[in-house]
Amino acid sequence: MNAERLASLFWFVLGAAAVYGSLDLGLGQMGQPGSGFLTFVAGCFVALMAVIVFVQSYRVDAAAQRRLSELWKGVKWQRAILITILIAIFIAVFETLGFFICSFALLFIIMKWLEGLDWKISVLVPAFTIAGTYLLFKTVLKISLPAGIFGF
Amino acid sequence: MDLFDNILTGLSVAFQWHNLLFCFVGCFIGTLIGVLPGLGPVGAMSILLPITFGISPVTAIIMLSGIYYGAQYGGSTTSILVGIPGEAASVVTTLDGHQMALQGRAGPALGISAFASFIAGTIGVLGLMLLAPPLASLALRFGPPEYFALMIMGLIILTYLAQKSMVKSLMMAGVGVLVGVVGLDTMTGLPRFTFGIPDLFDGIGIAPLAMGLFGVSEILLNVEQTIKQGVVVDRVKNLLPNLADWKASYKPILRGSLSGFLLGILPGGGAVLASFISYGTEKRLSKTPERFGHGAIEGVAAPEAANNSAAQAAFIPLLTLGVPANAVMGILLGALMIHGITPGPMMIEKNPELFWGTVTSMYLGNIMLLVLNLPLIGLWVKLLRVQYAVLFPLILFIALIGAYVINSSEVDLYLMLLFGVIGYLMRKFEYEPAPLVLAFVLSPILEDSLRQSLIISGGSMSIFVTRPIAAGFLFLAAVLLVSAVLPSVRQKRSKLVAQADENN
Numbered sequence: 146m147n148a149e150r151l152a153s154l155f156w157f158v159l160g161a162a163a164v165y166g167s168l169d170l171g172l173g174q175m176g177q178p179g180s181g182f183l184t185f186v187a188g189c190f191v192a193l194m195a196v197i198v199f200v201q202s203y204r205v206d207a208a209a210q211r212r213l214s215e216l217w218k219g220v221k222w223q224r225a226i227l228i229t230i231l232i233a234i235f236i237a238v239f240e241t242l243g244f245f246i247c248s249f250a251l252l253f254i255i256m257k258w259l260e261g262l263d264w265k266i267s268v269l270v271p272a273f274t275i276a277g278t279y280l281l282f283k284t285v286l287k288i289s290l291p292a293g294i295f296g297f
Numbered sequence: 298m299d300l301f302d303n304i305l306t307g308l309s310v311a312f313q314w315h316n317l318l319f320c321f322v323g324c325f326i327g328t329l330i331g332v333l334p335g336l337g338p339v340g341a342m343s344i345l346l347p348i349t350f351g352i353s354p355v356t357a358i359i360m361l362s363g364i365y366y367g368a369q370y371g372g373s374t375t376s377i378l379v380g381i382p383g384e385a386a387s388v389v390t391t392l393d394g395h396q397m398a399l400q401g402r403a404g405p406a407l408g409i410s411a412f413a414s415f416i417a418g419t420i421g422v423l424g425l426m427l428l429a430p431p432l433a434s435l436a437l438r439f440g441p442p443e444y445f446a447l448m449i450m451g452l453i454i455l456t457y458l459a460q461k462s463m464v465k466s467l468m469m470a471g472v473g474v475l476v477g478v479v480g481l482d483t484m485t486g487l488p489r490f491t492f493g494i495p496d497l498f499d500g501i502g503i504a505p506l507a508m509g510l511f512g513v514s515e516i517l518l519n520v521e522q523t524i525k526q527g528v529v530v531d532r533v534k535n536l537l538p539n540l541a542d543w544k545a546s547y548k549p550i551l552r553g554s555l556s557g558f559l560l561g562i563l564p565g566g567g568a569v570l571a572s573f574i575s576y577g578t579e580k581r582l583s584k585t586p587e588r589f590g591h592g593a594i595e596g597v598a599a600p601e602a603a604n605n606s607a608a609q610a611a612f613i614p615l616l617t618l619g620v621p622a623n624a625v626m627g628i629l630l631g632a633l634m635i636h637g638i639t640p641g642p643m644m645i646e647k648n649p650e651l652f653w654g655t656v657t658s659m660y661l662g663n664i665m666l667l668v669l670n671l672p673l674i675g676l677w678v679k680l681l682r683v684q685y686a687v688l689f690p691l692i693l694f695i696a697l698i699g700a701y702v703i704n705s706s707e708v709d710l711y712l713m714l715l716f717g718v719i720g721y722l723m724r725k726f727e728y729e730p731a732p733l734v735l736a737f738v739l740s741p742i743l744e745d746s747l748r749q750s751l752i753i754s755g756g757s758m759s760i761f762v763t764r765p766i767a768a769g770f771l772f773l774a775a776v777l778l779v780s781a782v783l784p785s786v787r788q789k790r791s792k793l794v795a796q797a798d799e800n801n
Contacts, residue, residue, distance in 0.1 A: 152726040156468055163475050170482075170489055175756030180482040180489060183744045187474040194468035201464065216725050220521035228520055228693075229718060232513075235697065236710040248698070252690050260686035274691055278698055286351055288702045 148216060149202040157195035163188030227259060243293020248275045300426065303653045310654030311661055316359050319352065320658045323360035324665045327367020332375050332677045333688060337385060338368040339734075340512035342628045343504035344699030346635075354636035355651045359658040361632055365625050366418060366608045366659065369568055370666045373410040373601055374677050377403060378533075386568035386604035389576040393589060393596030400592050404535035405542050409594055410601045411670045412538070413546065417554035417602035418663040421609025424558050425656055429645065433617040436642035441749035442760050446770035447620060448739045448746070451564025453774040455732050463781050466732045469723075473733040476501055477740020484748065496708035503631045505700050505713035506737060507624055510730040512696045513717025516689050518724060533674050542594050549579045549599035557603030561610025564735075567623045568604035568611070575603035609659060615640055616652060620742065624731060627738030 163184050173179025235251045252271035256262045282288045310316060330341040342364050349357035372387030377394035390410065397406035439447070456466035479490045480500030491497040538546065556578065557571035579599040580589045589596050611622045612629075619641035621627040633640050638648060645652045670677075700713045720730050736743075754760035762768045 148726060159472065166490060170487060175751055178748045178751055180485050180487045183747060184475065184478050184489065187471045191468055191471035191475065194464055194471060197464050198468065222521055224520045225517040225721065228517060229714070232714050236707060236714065239710070240707055248694060252694055255690040256687065262686055266687060270687060274694065282702055286348060289705060
């Protein structure tokens with residue numbers, strides 16, 4: 146399916162879901178709007194705009210069609226996915242393994258493995274950055290950072 | 298108190314050593330993130346928001362403001378020397394600024410950019426000083442219908458001026474409202490779309506949303522490509538523009554300052570738009586428009602002036618009406634609320650030290666930025682030589698830690714990642730994130746004012762058209778919407794979009 150239409154369908158579903166949720170919350174009355182009133186209006190609006198985009202996608206706009214059909218052409222999109230996965234893993238283990246281990250692992254993996262930087266940079270830059278961040282947040286601003294199961 | 302008393306109050310606040318220090322820190326960080334492509338002022342301010350928890354509200358706002366207008370200065374350095382805009386408002390500066398650098402005139406390009414920024418910043422601060430108090434008095438007449446109408450107008454203006462499809466931008470504004478309603482309903486206490494997650498009861502934070510949509514998505518887009526940061530000069534010489542440069546630039550600087558200021562005041566306007574419009578104006582007014590895009594100094598002076606005065610003017614709707622004009626102002630609004638201050642018409646009267654202290658510090662900040670950007674240019678050139686492969690992991694790491702420390706919440710990190718992926722896909726599919734963020738920020742005020750208006754009127758929508766100020770705002774919004782559909786205007790918009798595409 147055309148990328149433009151697929152995206153508009155996504156937004157339509159989001160708008161429709163918001164409308165459905167707003168009915169549960171209660172629309173109230175015009176003189177006493179309920180919790181779902183604005184959500185209902187905004188949901189209808191998003192769904193309507195999505196329909197317009199969907200219809201417009203049938204109009205011939207060669208330049209826009211070409212741009213959208215080549216969304217992932219000539220770029221290393223796999224790298225974006227890898228970074229996303231790395232961030233997700235970082236978040237999942239951040240509170241368990243703690244600030245130091247997770248931060249160093251994230252930076253080292255990106256710099257050494259993904260970007261192919263040399264060992265010296267991949268170790269020293271993360272080490273100094275993590276130390277500086279720890280000093281700023283923990284020591285200066287007294288904001289707690291997760292110690293993790295190892296206690297540091 | 299008259300203006301001079303107010304300025305004296307402001308100076309006494311701005312010259313306190315800790316305020317001077319944080320003003321400098323803000324300007325320095327602003328310049329730094331302006332110079333570095335990939336992290337705009339929205340992301341940087343969100344990350345640094347927790348730092349402001351431990352300091353006074355005046356000092357916090359002085360520092361955060363410094364980051365914002367500092368980024369407008371710094372963005373031009375990367376535009377000129379590398380040909381990549383360091384910041385969205387510097388996209389236009391790239392066209393002639395980088396050409397000047399290629400022709401061996403990087404010094405005058407950086408010099409005129411800094412001086413234009415300084416002059417415009419000063420004009421912007423003066424305008425802010427003169428206009429904000431009377432506007433605040435006028436705003437006292439605003440009730441819920443006027444606020445609602447003003448916000449609708451702001452959102453329509455932003456979507457009207459969107460570079461890509463207006464329908465998509467309107468849709469994003471709707472999505473922003475939907476994201477904004479997540480959390481407990483302030484009137485009934487009912488949880489909305491929280492899915493039983495306690496972290497969502499207070500709603501989605503501006504920091505994970507903005508950092509995801511602007512910061513993480515930018516990184517994901519950049520890692521797909523091989524970024525070559527080719528700095529064209531080793532050492533920048535002759536930073537002071539000569540007489541001919543000044544002769545060609547002084548009128549564009551003044552025009553850019555004025556148009557930037559007017560566009561900056563508009564909710565939904567702002568620095569990016571101001572720079573584009575002032576560039577277009579100068580090209581149209583020029584006797585030799587063919588020089589534009591090939592190193593015309595006016596093409597650097599005008600947009601740099603415009604984006605800086607717009608940055609200062611954007612404070613007016615926030616400080617006088619409590620309505621943020623753009624995402625950056627939304628973060629400032631959040632910062633003020635955290636410190637227990639509600640911006641609005643009464644703020645100048647109730648917190649004169651905060652208002653006048655912040656405004657006066659902006660003038661001092663402009664002087665600091667002139668020093669940071671001219672004598673320290675060598676430092677920024679060195680920074681630009683750092684590989685993106687080293688920079689982006691660090692930016693990502695700081696964003697992650699910044700998002701976490703605000704509430705010590707893992708959920709905020711997941712939200713940031715989610716909005717990062719959504720932002721990445723949005724940019725791919727040509728949906729602009731700015732209307733989403735602005736609508737998100739405005740959503741609580743929008744909802745409260747809509748519900749209060751309907752309660753006042755007993756459920757009649759006529760309240761929005763029978764009150765003149767509200768009717769005026771809505772009329773303007775309707776005119777913009779209708780005109781966008783007119784074939785002639787649509788053609789012009791399409792042409793502008795095509796031009797912007799070429800420029801990018």
